[in-house]
Amino acid sequence: xxxxxxxxxxxxxxxxxxxxxxxxxxxxxxxxxxxxxxxxxxxxxxxxxxxxxxxxxxxxxxxxxxxxxxxxxxxxxxxxxxxxxxxxxxxxxxxxxxxxxxxxxxxxxxxxxxxxxxxxxxxxxxxxxxxxxxxxxxxxxxxxxxxxxxxxxxxxxxxxxxxxxxxxxxxxxxxxxxxxxxxxxxxxxxxxxxxxxxxxxxxxxxx
Numbered sequence: 243x244x245x246x247x248x249x250x251x252x253x254x255x256x257x258x259x260x261x262x263x264x265x266x267x268x269x270x271x272x273x274x275x276x277x278x279x280x281x282x283x284x285x286x287x288x289x290x291x292x293x294x295x296x297x298x299x300x301x302x303x304x305x306x307x308x309x310x311x312x313x314x315x316x317x318x319x320x321x322x323x324x325x326x327x328x329x330x331x332x333x334x335x336x337x338x339x340x341x342x343x344x345x346x347x348x349x350x351x352x353x354x355x356x357x358x359x360x361x362x363x364x365x366x367x368x369x370x371x372x373x374x375x376x377x378x379x380x381x382x383x384x385x386x387x388x389x390x391x392x393x394x395x396x397x398x399x400x401x402x403x404x405x406x407x408x409x410x411x412x413x414x415x416x417x418x419x420x421x422x423x424x425x426x427x428x429x430x431x432x433x434x435x436x437x438x439x440x441x442x443x444x445x446x447x448x449x
C-alpha cells in the first residue's frame with residue numbers, strides 16, 4: 243500500500259461518508275482539470291490526498307465552529323475547499339486574483355454543490371473590503387508580505403498560514419514589522435492524520 247493509499251484510507255475513516263465522497267470528487271477535479279490547467283505541478287497527481295487534502299484538513303482543528311473563513315490566494319482551492327467540504331458549519335470565501343484560477347474555483351464550487359456557503363471572489367487580498375473571523379492560506383508569500391496584505395481582513399480574528407519547516411525563520415524575519423503592527427505569532431504543530439506528514443502553521447493575532 244502506498245503512502246497515498248494510507249492517507250486516503252485514514253481520511254476516509256475520520257470523515258462522514260458524504261464528506262469523503264465530496265472530497266473524492268474534488269480530488270478527481272484536481273487530478274483532471276487542476277493538472278490540465280496547470281494549477282498543480284505534473285508530479286502532484288500521485289499525492290493529492292497525502293500532500294494536499296490532508297495538509298489542508300489539518301487546519302480544521304484550529305477553526306472554531308460557525309466561523310467565516312477567507313482563503314487568500316486560493317489557487318486550486320487549497321486549503322479552503324477541503325475545509326468547506328469537511329466542515330459544513332463554516333462559510334468560506336475563496337479569494338483569487340488570477341482569472342484562470344478564479345474560473346477553476348467557480349466551476350469546482352458549482353460541481354461540488356457548495357454554492358450556498360462557498361463564495362469565489364476575484365480580487366487581491368489587499369483590495370478586499372470585507373472582514374472575516376479567520377484568514378487561511380497556503381504557499382502564498384513570506385509572512386511579512388502576507389500580513390501586510392491580509393491584516394485588514396481580520397481586525398478581531400486571526401491569520402493562520404500553513405508554512406511547514408520555514409515557520410520559525412519567517413517569524414524571525416517579520417518580527418519587527420509584526421511588533422509595530424501590534425501583532426503576535428504562535429507556531430502550531432498540526433497533524434493531518436494517518437499517512438499524512440505533520441505540518442506547521444503560523445497563527446497571527448492582535449495583542
